[in-house]
Amino acid sequence: MRRIAAALLVPLAACLALVGCGSSGGSSAADANAAVKVTGSFGKQPDVSIPAEKASTNLVIKTPIKGTGAALGSANTALADVAVYKWSGTKHSLAASTFTTGPQLIPAQAGLPGLAAALKGARVGSRIVAVLPPKYGYGTSGSSQLQVTGSDTLVWVIDLMQQYSPTQSAAGTQVSTGGGSLPSVAAQPGQEPVVSVPKSAAPAKLSVTTLVKGSGPALVKGDTVVAQYVGVNWRTGKVFGTSWPSAQGAAGQLLSFQVGGQQVIPGLSNAVAGVPVGSRVMVVIPPALGYGPSGGQPTAGIKKTDTLVFVVDILGYQPAA
Numbered sequence: 001m002r003r004i005a006a007a008l009l010v011p012l013a014a015c016l017a018l019v020g021c022g023s024s025g026g027s028s029a030a031d032a033n034a035a036v037k038v039t040g041s042f043g044k045q046p047d048v049s050i051p052a053e054k055a056s057t058n059l060v061i062k063t064p065i066k067g068t069g070a071a072l073g074s075a076n077t078a079l080a081d082v083a084v085y086k087w088s089g090t091k092h093s094l095a096a097s098t099f100t101t102g103p104q105l106i107p108a109q110a111g112l113p114g115l116a117a118a119l120k121g122a123r124v125g126s127r128i129v130a131v132l133p134p135k136y137g138y139g140t141s142g143s144s145q146l147q148v149t150g151s152d153t154l155v156w157v158i159d160l161m162q163q164y165s166p167t168q169s170a171a172g173t174q175v176s177t178g179g180g181s182l183p184s185v186a187a188q189p190g191q192e193p194v195v196s197v198p199k200s201a202a203p204a205k206l207s208v209t210t211l212v213k214g215s216g217p218a219l220v221k222g223d224t225v226v227a228q229y230v231g232v233n234w235r236t237g238k239v240f241g242t243s244w245p246s247a248q249g250a251a252g253q254l255l256s257f258q259v260g261g262q263q264v265i266p267g268l269s270n271a272v273a274g275v276p277v278g279s280r281v282m283v284v285i286p287p288a289l290g291y292g293p294s295g296g297q298p299t300a301g302i303k304k305t306d307t308l309v310f311v312v313d314i315l316g317y318q319p320a321a
Contacts (some may be wrong), residue, residue: 019210033060033131038157042127045099046157048085050092055153060131061118065159067125072108072163077254078119079103079162079226079318084146087131087153095146095154101159102224103318105256112137115156124163130156133292162316164226166245166252167191170280170313172214179283183232183309185211192230192244193280193311197237198276202307207284208271214278214314222320227257227312233306234284240300240308254315265290268310277317283310 033056037049040124044066066177074077082104083097086284098104110116114136118128132154134140148154167190181200187193219225231241245252257263259273267285285308291297296304 062129065127067123069124081159085155170212172278212280214276216277223317
């Protein structure tokens with residue numbers, strides 16, 4: 001499947017792109033893993049108490065805050081705040097947290113066996129706690145990104161904020177299909193838009209065209225955006241990345257980033273400021289605001305002189321803290 005260049009995403013998002021599958025196990029009243037306690041308000045950095053003893057081999061899943069939203073669909077993706085604690089021997093430390101940097105996307109079919117079990121049927125608005133021994137986590141190989149060894153137990157705290165389907169698209173009113181000196185865009189609901197690039201020269205400045213106008217709040221700096229996207233190279237007219245599921249049945253991967261942040265290229269991060277949620281916009285990004293300063297992205301076929309075209313559906317957002 002065509003995917004966006006890895007450099008477009010921040011390292012923490014990569015930490016949450018997990019692989020594998022599995023099921024849960026039981027625990028006893030005297031189990032150290034069951035003694036893990038998590039308190040605090042939903043959406044705020046949790047207070048986590050982990051015993052000063054060695055973890056057991058049992059998977060433990062708790063729901064200290066029970067949400068009243070819809071159950072997480074098996075094919076859906078959740079926008080969530082996440083804190084991950086590493087439990088090594090009798091000591092523990094915070095390995096990663098999004099509570100201070102903005103939420104991230106996690107698929108319901110998250111690949112870590114214990115995490116997938118914890119998310120199954122969980123309701124939006126819930127805080128999930130999952131204590132994952134190695135066999136329910138990253139296994140004997142661990143995770144170099146989180147500096148987790150093959151003998152470390154992980155404690156995940158997940159606040160489920162919203163959920164999105166893999167084929168969800170802009171929900172507003174169609175106002176344009178582009179065209180003229182800019183690319184034209186054809187689309188069917190729930191399907192990847194088709195972008196046709198004209199033979200004329202690309203514009204020298206950043207261009208933002210509203211194709212579908214949403215009725216939600218206008219995005220402001222610091223908001224976390226959840227989006228579908230397709231990216232096309234103006235020079236070749238070919239797609240270099242997409243979040244949409246492929247025609248061959250491969251799953252898509254929605255994109256999240258902060259308005260005005262550094263998780264994505266500047267042209268995209270800044271272009272969505274002021275755009276109402278529910279909109280679809282076409283963003284034409286000159287090299288200086290794309291991959292030009294980094295010398296391009298050879299793995300995606302992008303040269304440092306290439307202009308990029310993004311068609312972005314703003315599915316939802318989380319306001320800036």
